[in-house]
Amino acid sequence: MEINELKRKALQIREMTIREIGHFGSGHIGGSMSIVEMLTYLYYQEMRIDPKDPKKEGRDRFVCSKGHAGPAVYATLASKGYFPVEWLKTLNAGGTNLPSHCDMTKTPGVDFTGGSLGQGFSAAIGIALGQKVKKEDSRTFVVIGDGESQEGQIWEGAETAAQWKLGNLIAFTDLNKLQLDGPTADIVSMENIDTRWLGFGWHVQRINGHDLAAIARAVEAAKEVTDRPSMIIMDTQKAHGFIPGENTTKNHSMAFDETVAEEAIKELLEREGE
Amino acid sequence: MKDTTKLANMRDAVMLAINELGDQDERVVMLDADLASCLGSTSFQEKHPDRFFNCGIAEANMIGxxxxLSSMGLKPFTHTFGIFASRRVFDQLFLSVGYAHQVVHMIGTDPGVTAQYNGGTHMPFEDIALLRQVPGVTIIEPSDAQSMYELVKQAYALDKSSYTRAPRKGIAHRYPAGTKIELGKGIELATGSDVAIIATGSVMVGEGEKAVEILKEKGINATLVDLHTIRPLDTELLEKVAKRCGSVLVCENGRYAGGVGEMIATHLIQTVPVKMDFLNVGERFGEVGNLAYLQKAFGFTAENIVAKAEKLAK
Structure with a gap:
């Protein structure tokens, strides 16, 4: 898929995510919007998957360890045809298959449950290890947050993935620099995050997480590295593309209705020249 | 069926079962957290180096x-001391294993006072209570080598997550090879009608056997049940012995809150309400010492079981 086509897909997934959260009335818009380009690239360009057979043996896997970004994951999966787009209107409704945080027992296409931060990362390491045990040539992709990286479990995982030389593991950090209570730098800073991962023995790249071409280059480079796990640190803007949430530190979870959602989508499309 | 009578330590029975499963099923993988030499999971590592992973001193990550690995269709066993296998990793085992419907077989060694010289910091009294909070996890505490070997394999065969409370050192040979040992079915070691003693694990079943003999000399005929499976609870047997004896004493090498005694009391109060008493650590923390000292310090002795049973039998 051409980069411009991927950009259009990312824009569609943004629209779907805004509408999904607006329909319910509130949700984790910030951390959903900051990983849309990464999701678009993985699901539309990179991963060996089959939406008609979500549990296909030998597939590539993706774990959203920052499980609260569920709404963006669901928009991506719906857009790929894992389930009807209509499902997005059921976000957080009683009995839904689309709970606020990613749940592998509920949603077709979700490869592991996330929600208690740090846990999806360890599971992704287990999945990548399992792919090696089973001698698959598949890969595991995982995204963690910068706030999530305050969890000790992330660094327990970091050391073992390096020890086990999991070259089939490609991780992303969504460095959006905000967490629930405010700027990460004011709470527990993730300064020198690149060198932290380098110190743990990972292959490290740092890119603009909203630049699809940069994501493509980074993933291709990461795939060349087979003796170490890879970390792609993405500088992102929390709530990117949901313009009412872009210039505030209070965008972890926001309440807004469908009218606001439609206005925000219109504003976004105008800005993107669509 | 293997004969376990020549084994020297309980850990050998655990590893005999896991190694056998590993030989039969290449989906079996084993993880340890820098305690491989303590359990002897090094024997699995030697046989299957490509399916053994030492996760280092990072238990939460190990459970994740x-x-x-489970989500990949593999069949992981994990080992660490019981305190770490329960308290330290509780959120991971609750969410990544339980809530996510994954199947992990967790071995938690040195239950209760069997932690001995590692002392109060290493003494798991709460592991049963914690594991009971995770829906669907099988919980076993076999009292001898043969039942350990049998039940680890049976828990595996259920294809549900399991937690095995396993002493590493010391051994009891109670059941000869060929004894019918069935997960979820307690074993009646003595069948009296004056008082029922329900015991879990090697320490309490061992003391219970001695207590039954002392009680017999005093003219009290006690029932003794080796309740090797804590979940699923053998409610049928418990109701039967409660009806027959009219009183029940539950002996566990752990804490009352959330433990075996509370579990049985909750069931019997609804079905066969009888007089009950409990032997456990109550509100106390653990401490260092050899097994004999600790059993005495916490009252985990045949004499104390006899005293409690006598009161109930009156």
């Missing part, structure tokens, strides 16, 4: 990795 095991859950990920």
């Amino acid at each position: 990795v095991a859950a990920g």
Whole structure:
């Protein structure tokens, strides 16, 4: 898929995510919007998957360890045809298959449950290890947050993935620099995050997480590295593309209705020249 | 069926079962957290180096990795001391294993006072209560080598997550090879009608056997049940012995809150309400010492079981 086509897909997934959260009335818009380009690239360009057979043996896997970004994951999966787009209107409704945080027992296409931060990362390491045990040539992709990286479990995982030389593991950090209570730098800073991962023995790249071409280059480079796990640190803007949430530190979870959602989508499309 | 009578330590029975499963099923993987030499999971490592992973001193990550391996269709066993296998990793085992419907077989060694010289910091009294909070996890505490070997394999065959409370050192040979040992079915070691003693694990079943003999000399005929499976609870047997004896004493090498005694009391109060008493650590923390000292310090002795049973039998 051409980069411009991927950009259009990312824009569609943004629209779907805004509408999904607006329909319910509130949700984790910030951390959903900051990983849309990464999701678009993985699901539309990179991963060996089959939406008609979500549990296909030998597939590539993706774990959203920052499980609260569920709404963006669901928009991506719906857009790929894992389930009807209509499902997005059921976000957080009683009995839904689309709970606020990613749940592998509920949603077709979700490869592991996330929600208690740090846990999806360890599971992704287990999945990548399992792919090696089973001698698959598949890969595991995982995204963690910068706030999530305050969890000790992330660094327990970091050391073992390096020890086990999991070259089939490609991780992303969504460095959006905000967490629930405010700027990460004011709470527990993730300064020198690149060198932290380098110190743990990972292959490290740092890119603009909203630049699809940069994501493509980074993933291709990461795939060349087979003796170490890879970390792609993405500088992102929390709530990117949901313009009412872009210039505030209070965008972890926001309440807004469908009218606001439609206005925000219109504003976004105008800005993107669509 | 293997004969376990020549084994020297309980850990050998655990590893005999896991190694056998590993030989039969290449989906079996084993994870340890820098305590491989303590359990002897090094024997699995030697046989299957490509399916053994030492996760280092990072238990929470180990349980998450095991859950990920399970999602790949593999069959992970994990080992660490019981305190770490329960308290330290509780959120991971609750969410990544339980809530995510993954199957992990967790071995938690040195239950209760069997932690001995590692002392109060290493003494798991709460592991049963914690594991009971995770829906669907099988919980076993076999009292001898043969039942350990049998039940680890039976828990595996259920294809549900399991937690095995296993002493590493010392051994009891109670059941000869060929004894019918069935997960979820307690074993009646003595069948009296004056008082029922329900015991879990090697320490309490061992003391219970001695207590039954002392009680017999005093003219009291006690029932003794080796309740090797804590979940699923053998409610049928418990109701039967409660009806027959009219009183029940539950002996466990752990804490009352959330433990075996509370579990049985909750069931019997609804079905066969009888007089009950409990032997456990109550509100106390653990401490260091050899097994004999600790059993005496916490009252985990045949004499104390006899005293409690006598009161109930009156």
